Structures are given as C-alpha cells and as structure tokens.
Amino acid sequence: MYNLSKEVTFMSMLACGLLQIDPSRFNSAHDFRISLTARISSLAQTGVGLIVLPAYSVMIGRALQLESEGRSPCNPFELARSAEPDGFSEWMDFFAAAALSNRVYLSPGTFIAPVGGGFQHRAPVFSPKGDLIASQLQTHLSETESQVGMVAGTDLATIDIGRYRIGIAVGTDAWYPEVGRILALLGVDAIVAPTAVPAPYTVWRQTSGLWQIIQQNQVFGIEASLGGSWLGVAYQARSRVFAPVEATPDGRGVLAEVTSTSMVEEMTVLLDPTDLRAARRTFPIFDHFNISVYEARLIDAYLVGRPTRVKPEGR
Amino acid sequence: MKRLVHFMLARSSDPERISRRAAWLKQSDDRFKHRDLGAKLSPDRPVPERLTCAAVQMKATLSRSGRDYVDLVYRLAGKAAAAGAHIVAFPEYSGLPLLGMIPGIEKTLARAGSLDKAVGPAGSVLEVFRFLGPYADRAYRGAFSSVARELGVYIVSGSMVLPDDVGSELAMRSLGYIFGPRGELAGKYYKTHLMPAEAAWGVAPGDSLSTFNVGGAIVAVPVCMDATYFETFRIARFAGADLVVVPSANNEPYNLWYALRGIWPRIQESQAYGIGACMVGEFAGQTFTGRSAILAPLELSPGGDGMLAQATTYDSEEIVVAEIDIPLLRKFRADNPLRFNLPLYRKYLPAMYRSAQAARRQDAGRSVEEGDVNWER
Numbered sequence: 136m137y138n139l140s141k142e143v144t145f146m147s148m149l150a151c152g153l154l155q156i157d158p159s160r161f162n163s164a165h166d167f168r169i170s171l172t173a174r175i176s177s178l179a180q181t182g183v184g185l186i187v188l189p190a191y192s193v194m195i196g197r198a199l200q201l202e203s204e205g206r207s208p209c210n211p212f213e214l215a216r217s218a219e220p221d222g223f224s225e226w227m228d229f230f231a232a233a234a235l236s237n238r239v240y241l242s243p244g245t246f247i248a249p250v251g252g253g254f255q256h257r258a259p260v261f262s263p264k265g266d267l268i269a270s271q272l273q274t275h276l277s278e279t280e281s282q283v284g285m286v287a288g289t290d291l292a293t294i295d296i297g298r299y300r301i302g303i304a305v306g307t308d309a310w311y312p313e314v315g316r317i318l319a320l321l322g323v324d325a326i327v328a329p330t331a332v333p334a335p336y337t338v339w340r341q342t343s344g345l346w347q348i349i350q351q352n353q354v355f356g357i358e359a360s361l362g363g364s365w366l367g368v369a370y371q372a373r374s375r376v377f378a379p380v381e382a383t384p385d386g387r388g389v390l391a392e393v394t395s396t397s398m399v400e401e402m403t404v405l406l407d408p409t410d411l412r413a414a415r416r417t418f419p420i421f422d423h424f425n426i427s428v429y430e431a432r433l434i435d436a437y438l439v440g441r442p443t444r445v446k447p448e449g450r
Numbered sequence: 451m452k453r454l455v456h457f458m459l460a461r462s463s464d465p466e467r468i469s470r471r472a473a474w475l476k477q478s479d480d481r482f483k484h485r486d487l488g489a490k491l492s493p494d495r496p497v498p499e500r501l502t503c504a505a506v507q508m509k510a511t512l513s514r515s516g517r518d519y520v521d522l523v524y525r526l527a528g529k530a531a532a533a534g535a536h537i538v539a540f541p542e543y544s545g546l547p548l549l550g551m552i553p554g555i556e557k558t559l560a561r562a563g564s565l566d567k568a569v570g571p572a573g574s575v576l577e578v579f580r581f582l583g584p585y586a587d588r589a590y591r592g593a594f595s596s597v598a599r600e601l602g603v604y605i606v607s608g609s610m611v612l613p614d615d616v617g618s619e620l621a622m623r624s625l626g627y628i629f630g631p632r633g634e635l636a637g638k639y640y641k642t643h644l645m646p647a648e649a650a651w652g653v654a655p656g657d658s659l660s661t662f663n664v665g666g667a668i669v670a671v672p673v674c675m676d677a678t679y680f681e682t683f684r685i686a687r688f689a690g691a692d693l694v695v696v697p698s699a700n701n702e703p704y705n706l707w708y709a710l711r712g713i714w715p716r717i718q719e720s721q722a723y724g725i726g727a728c729m730v731g732e733f734a735g736q737t738f739t740g741r742s743a744i745l746a747p748l749e750l751s752p753g754g755d756g757m758l759a760q761a762t763t764y765d766s767e768e769i770v771v772a773e774i775d776i777p778l779l780r781k782f783r784a785d786n787p788l789r790f791n792l793p794l795y796r797k798y799l800p801a802m803y804r805s806a807q808a809a810r811r812q813d814a815g816r817s818v819e820e821g822d823v824n825w826e827r
C-alpha cells in the first residue's frame with residue numbers, strides 16, 4: 136500500500152482506498168465489526184480521503200446477527216425482509232461512526248431496503264462528519280431483480296469531495312452505459328461501483344462493465360467487489376481501479392487491482408486529474424458528440440425498449 | 451493540363467469498364483465455375499437462419515485506376531465468397547486506394563509522409579478529396595456494385611470521404627454503400643462522429659443513422675469513431691439492428707485494450723452481432739492496425755470472450771469468416787431483456803450534452819493555460 140499524505144485529497148489528487156470482503160470468513164457480527172473497524176482505520180491511516188466497500192456490505196453484519204439467532208435468510212431480499220423493522224439502521228450507524236472517527240468519506244457498499252411491496256437497492260455515502268450525504272438507488276434492474284419487485288431510482292446523485300466530484304453506479308448500473316454517460320455529463324471525475332458478481336470471474340464480464348464506461352467517458356472508475364460466498368452464492372471478486380487507457384502505463388486502463396487469489400484485500404490508489412485531462416486532450420471524445428442526432432433520435436429510440444419499474448416521484 | 455487530368459480520371463473511373471472487368475474476373479475464376487452464387491442469398495428468398503459473415507482486413511495501398519481497384523476489391527471479396535460468405539464487410543477508408551488515380555500522387559505521398567504534408571501548408575486534404583470526389587465516387591460504387599453482383603453477395607463497402615449531395619448542400623462526408631447480390635444499391639450510411647483530424651480537414655459529420663435489410667438481417671453501419679459512443683448502438687438496436695458492421699481504420703500502434711474501446715463493448719451492451727473490418731498497413735506515413743472480427747454477446751460466443759472469429763494478425767491482410775444465428779440472438783434477447791429507465795434519461799438526455807461538452811472544453815483550455823497545476827471546480 137502507498138503511504139499517502141492526508142493533504143492529497145485537498146490538493147490536486149484524490150487518494151482512494153478499497154476493501155475487498157469475503158463474508159464467509161466471519162463467525163459472528165462481532166467479528167465482522169472488529170475486522171471492518173480495523174481495516175477501515177488501517178486504510179484511513181495511509182491518508183486516503185475516500186474508502187469504498189463492495190455491494191451488500193451494509194447487510195453482512197445483520198445477516199450474521201440473524202444466523203446467530205438461528206434464522207438464515209436464503210438471499211439478500213429475504214434478508215431485507217427478515218431485518219425489519221429496524222432494517223440495517225444499526226449498521227448504517229456503525230459506518231457513519233467509522234467515517235467520523237477516521238475522518239474519511241465512506242461508501243460502505245449497498246443494502247436492499249423493503250419499500251411497499253417491493254425493494255430498493257441503495258448505496259449510501261457518509262461524510263467525514265458522519266453525515267449521510269447521499270443514498271443512490273440502483274437505476275437499472277436485472278431480470279431477477281425485476282421479478283422480485285425491485286424498483287429503480289430516477290435520479291443520479293453526485294458528491295463533491297474536495298475538488299473532486301464522484302458518482303455511484305449501483306449493481307447492474309455498471310453494465311448500462313447510460314449511467315456512466317449521465318454521470319460524466321454531470322461532471323464527475325470518478326465513478327464508484329460497489330459490485331457483487333457471481334463466480335466464475337471472467338475478465339470479459341468485468342471489461343464489459345465499468346471498464347468500458349470509463350473508456351467512453353474518460354473518468355476514473357473504482358470497483359469494489361464482494362468475494363467468497365454469501366447467502367449460498369459464490370462471488371469471485373476482482374476489485375479494480377480503472378482509468379482511461381491513455382492514463383495507464385501499459386495502456387490496459389487499470390490503475391490498481393487485487394492481483395492475488397485472496398478474496399480479502401485492501402488497496403489504495405492516487406487519482407490524478409491531470410491524467411484525465413491529458414487523456415481527454417489526446418482523444419477528445421466529448422468534442423465529437425453528434426448532439427443533433429441524439430436530440431432527434433436518442434430518447435425516442437427508448438420508447439420501443441422494455442421499461443424498468445421505477446420509484447414513483449416524490450417517494 | 452487540368453483538363454487532361456480530368457479526362458484521365460474520367461476514363462479511369464468509367465463504371466462500364468469497371469463492370470466489364472468484374473465480369474471478366476468472375477468468368478476466369480475457377481473457384482466459382484460450378485457454383486450458383488446468386489442462389490445463396492436474394493432479396494426474393496426466405497432469409498436463411500444462419501448467415502455467414504466476412505470481415506475483410508485490407509492492407510492500405512494505392513490503385514492507379516478503377517480497373518486496378520476492382521481487381522483489388524474482387525480479390526478480397528472473392529476470398530470471402532469462396533469461404534461461403536453471404537455478407538462481406540470492408541474497412542473504413544477502403545476507397546483510399548483510389549487516390550492512386552491522381553497522376554504522380556504515389557511519389558508525392560512517399561516523399562511527404564502524410565496526407566497533410568503532401569498537400570503542403572497552403573493546400574487542403576479536403577480539396578484533394580473534393581477534386582477527386584466525382585471520379586472516386588463512381589469508381590468506388592462501380593467496383594463494389596459489380597463485385598457484389600458477380601459474387602452474389604451483399605457487400606458493405608467500408609467508407610471513403612466522398613461528395614454528398616443532400617438537397618442544395620454539397621458536403622464532403624465519410625460515407626459508404628451497401629450493395630446487394632444483384633449489384634443493386636441497398637443502402638448508404640455515414641460516419642456521424644469524426645476523428646479530430648477529419649474534423650480539422652473540414653469533413654462534415656453525417657446526420658443520420660439508418661438501418662438496412664441485408665439478406666433479411668437488419669443491419670446498421672456506424673463507422674469507426676461512431677463505435678466509441680454507445681448512443682449510436684442504442685439508436686441502431688432500437689431501430690431493429692441484429693447485426694452492426696463497423697468499418698474502421700485506426701492509425702495507432704496495436705494495443706488490445708485501446709482496440710477494445712470500439713465495437714466490442716458496444717456489442718455487449720446492445721446484444722447484437724457485429725462485424726469489425728479493419729484497415730491495416732502503411733499509408734502516407736500512417737500505420738493502421740486492428741484485428742478484424744465477427745463478434746457476439748459473451749453468452750453466444752464459444753470462448754465466452756465475445757468473439758466468433760478474429761484475425762490472427764493486426765498488420766496483415768486477412769479474411770475473417772463466421773456464421774451468425776439470428777433466431778438464437780433473438781432468443782437470447784428474450785431471455786435476457788435490457789430494461790430501460792426512460793424517466794431517468796429524460797431528466798438528463800439529451801439536454802446535458804451541450805453544457806457538458808462546453809465544460810470539458812473550458813476545462814481543457816484552462817488546464818493548458820495553468821499548466822495543469824490547479825484543479826478548481
């Protein structure tokens with residue numbers, strides 16, 4: 136790991152840390168809490184300004200608590216129902232405290248919340264003061280998610296961290312180019328993607344997700360992946376930080392990655408905006424938008440597509 | 451002198467001569483002596499469920515005449531047809547060899563090292579294309595039309611910068627044609643997103659993204675840079691495209707990851723088949739690279755890598771051939787439907803494109819002035 140100075144967030148670069156988690160390694164919620172507290176603190180001490188955890192990380196502790204009570208939910212949706220009425224509030228408080236005590240922005244992964252007869256998939260972000268500053272809903276649903284009644288959000292939030300602006304692609308959103316494009320149009324410098332991709336891992340599946348979104352929008356991408364197994368599903372994590380190919384020495388578009396076979400790992404990376412600017416100068420993608428074609432054709436084109444179920448406005 | 455050059459170009463690009471040459475090439479081609487090529491695919495026949503597609507990986511060169519050019523097109527398309535192809539796709543700038551019809555250009559280009567240097571500081575690359583345009587266009591159309599007719603295949607011609615007469619406006623655009631197995635014009639398409647060099651030359655971007663019926667498959671043909679933008683493929687997919695052909699000419703050293711930014715992710719996100727046809731080799735001081743391929747969604751490719759077939763080299767002439775199964779693709783789409791969030795898109799698209807483009811330009815300008823020291827929002 137780099138030994139980073141705390142000031143880097145507030146100068147020209149953003150120092151970012153990722154935790155890759157294997158839920159099957161924890162025997163109890165207490166173990167999970169102790170481990171995460173230590174790992175987040177350890178990362179924060181390297182000077183990172185933002186820490187990102189994989190999808191479902193907000194739910195893991197609650198699942199362990201239920202298991203200790205002899206209740207073992209079969210999937211994240213059942214867990215979300217079983218966790219009622221308090222839901223994951225205890226664990227949200229835990230992550231808020233972790234952000235506050237370590238003075239970092241914390242993206243603690245995601246959780247599924249029962250809403251009405253369905254569900255929402257949310258990615259919260261806490262500020263260094265422990266405040267909940269964003270709670271991004273997943274905006275595109277897989278077939279399975281759609282069948283269980285998940286509803287999608289209709290907004291994409293951005294969060295300013297020092298001079299950086301980040302956006303979040305929740306779950307399946309990392310495979311929909313519309314999400315990355317809208318976030319880039321909103322001016323983000325980095326897209327955070329907490330993911331949980333079932334095994335087996337293939338580089339092609341990952342490349343077709345956040346990697347390609349990063350390439351066509353020339354921003355940074357931070358993908359924190361769940362590893363090991365959880366609620367009966369095996370996950371093959373490969374957490375990575377992406378950049379435009381022009382901004383990486385070997386042209387691969389990967390700034391940092393978990394390279395071992397371990398399902399548990401941390402990494403830190405410095406995101407330098409001058410690298411983005413250089414890439415954009417070399418290959419000015421946004422300069423050559425054909426906006427009149429998009430105005431004439433793009434939105435109408437979606438009218439023939441299959442719609443996703445969305446959250447009613449104002450709720 | 452100028453009149454003499456025009457006379458030579460008119461003679462060299464004569465479509466009748468080109469057509470007769472193509473017919474002669476076919477008659478003397480032993481590979482097709484006993485094959486009824488026209489019967490393979492016809493607009494009047496039911497669509498075969500499986501279509502054989504070919505990507506021509508073409509080496510950049512110069513042809514001194516329309517006759518030389520039709521020889522080149524026939525040689526390449528003939529290899530694809532002999533391998534059973536129904537649809538043959540050529541790369542971007544497939545018409546570049548026609549620059550060779552200009553007397554003396556071979557020596558000029560060899561000395562200059564680039565198109566820009568060849569025309570000199572007072573010249574204009576676009577003016578060269580404009581001067582040659584009417585002759586290049588008829589030679590280009592003549593060659594591809596007659597070769598498609600002789601081989602009984604659909605040909606996607608790739609592209610060339612040619613005059614485009616739309617209404618009262620005469621613009622120079624990067625465009626191409628689709629010809630059917632009777633030599634008929636089945637479509638005309640445009641590059642809608644330009645490379646910086648093309649924009650600097652004054653090439654006008656296309657303003658339409660059409661789809662075409664190619665042997666029963668619905669086909670779209672975005673050109674090279676167009677595949678950098680997901681928007682082109684979304685529009686094509688919703689217009690019914692099962693197969694997206696991307697002619698390209700990348701003038702950069704080959705790197706797998708740089709190359710992956712084009713057609714490959716677009717095929718994955720749009721659930722279509724793809725043909726990527728690449729220009730390769732040296733031309734006027736530029737090195738073109740790429741590995742032509744027939745692509746499919748990851749789940750429909752045997753290796754799980756999105757490739758049905760791929761060229762083994764990035765700098766040599768090759769013909770890449772693979773079969774696509776349209777009913778299988780439609781079943782895949784039905785089993786794995788993409789679900790779109792129109793309320794989300796309507797909030798941001800297309801309204802934000804202009805402001806975001808302006809913001810990036812402003813930021814780029816500021817970073818140059820400030821030497822990339824500060825990062826103020």
